[in-house]
Amino acid sequence: MSSQETKPVAQSELVKDLPKFEKSIADKIEKKFGSKTKIEFVKENRVRIKVSKEDVLDVAKFLHDEMHYDHAEAVTGVDYPEEKEIEVVYHLGSYTDPELANQVLTLATRAPREDNPNPGSDSTKLPSLRDIFYSVEFHERECFEMLGVYFDGHPDNRRLLLPEDWADLPPMRKDFKLKGR
């Protein structure tokens, strides 16, 4: 057994020159939207961009129509209580464009977070991407019940996994604590 030690340094800090193809994707998006989008990282096969919730529809439409991303693999909500925000992350992929087959584009946007949530009726709202990426339908429903992010324009904003009589906080929020841990 080798005694090689782990290095707690993130790989992205070690890589000096960015991968070319991924850089070209990031450049195209940056050229189109300029300062509206923030390219957060460019790694091998992965690009992450961050947009405000006002621009997310335009950016998603551009990604779908001109960059040939055609489906969403996952929609993840991440709770940041200190920053009073909830981040919703779309992982987009492409089946139609063979060049993009190994690429996953991470599109992140943030919604305001309230300490006493009232899912659906408070300010934690984002525009739904369902009209652009049809495949996010169930993913956004899950995000709504698990984090309380309401998606404006979603045709079917009902619970999916949680029981109908769930009356506690949305369970994936950080202030919902597991008992006994």
Place this chain on the structure above:
Amino acid sequence: MEKVDERIMTLNVGPQHPGSGHMRIIVKIDGDYIVSAEPDPGYVHRGEEKMAEYRNYIQNIPHLERPVIHDSCNVLYPYCLGVEELLGIEVPERAKYLRVIASELNRCVYTQYWLAIYGIFLGHSTMFMWPAGDRELYIDMLEKMTGARVTHSYFIPGGIRNDVPANFEDMLLKRVNYFEKRIKEYGAIFYDNPILISRTRDAGKLSREDAIRLGTTGSTLRASGVDYDLRVKEPYDAYGELDIKVNTLKEGDAYARSKIPWLDMLESCNIIRQALQKMPKSGSVRVKLKPNPKGGNDEVYKRVESGRGSLGCYIVSKSQPEPYRVKMSVGSFRNLICMPYLLKGEKLGNMPAVYWSLNYWPVEADR
């Protein structure tokens, strides 16, 4: 049962009904035909993602494989790849090949289980007995590799838990050859069976465009003519060095969807044989980790091809021993969206044929 109007009747299929799996499907029928079908999952939701936020990277291993215990190596695979990237670990060469072997064995074990269920719901009890029995061939091999029959917890960040016992390669090669021979016999008794063909041909058709638009994955996608398999498109570990044929069919009906996993099992046998040939004969199988390793301020999204399609794991790390957020993007959940499409207009009696052809695993969809 509730009558909506004179003709349309609402029917709850599940959650205890054996034909629905651990979920409920709310079906509206007009006579014998389904007008609408709405899946209602969540009966086996266990909060895996929440639990992962409370445990460190190593403690997360046993519970994260629970969504699909029959495919436990593949379920754990993206998580291990993700943690390795976060910690900056390179896996030893021998471990990469042993991972490929374990995950291909596991894919067959899962697919055999699924095929057994598919067979019995179509009233073909031989197709229940044979896969349920032949599955044991590979379960024995996995037991020799990992020490457990079903829940292996074999993959860990940095490699695999243990090396295989002496003489394992020869034993496995014999089993693979015998397994392949058995699998080929399924063709004659099941896939060429006129009753099966008449029941599943043209049932629940999914066009290529819809398969892409709905973001389906795995056998559902490949049965609709999309050539997409992550083992080829984004090879991980040793898959890049192996020659893998991606099985696709054009029809997009229940028959094609049920045939793809069977073809995949045959391909798995080829992959295992290639991996056994190319695998280094000795060497370490894991990198020693520091106790309680911490990832940096980073995030990763890793994906593998599981028995049910692409399986992704998104890990957000905030320099803590525990991950800040773990999200599993599972094939079953992604394929759930096409259920209302496929069942609409079908006969109620065809529901199991279409529903189980999706290669859907309710426990995985709920996580």
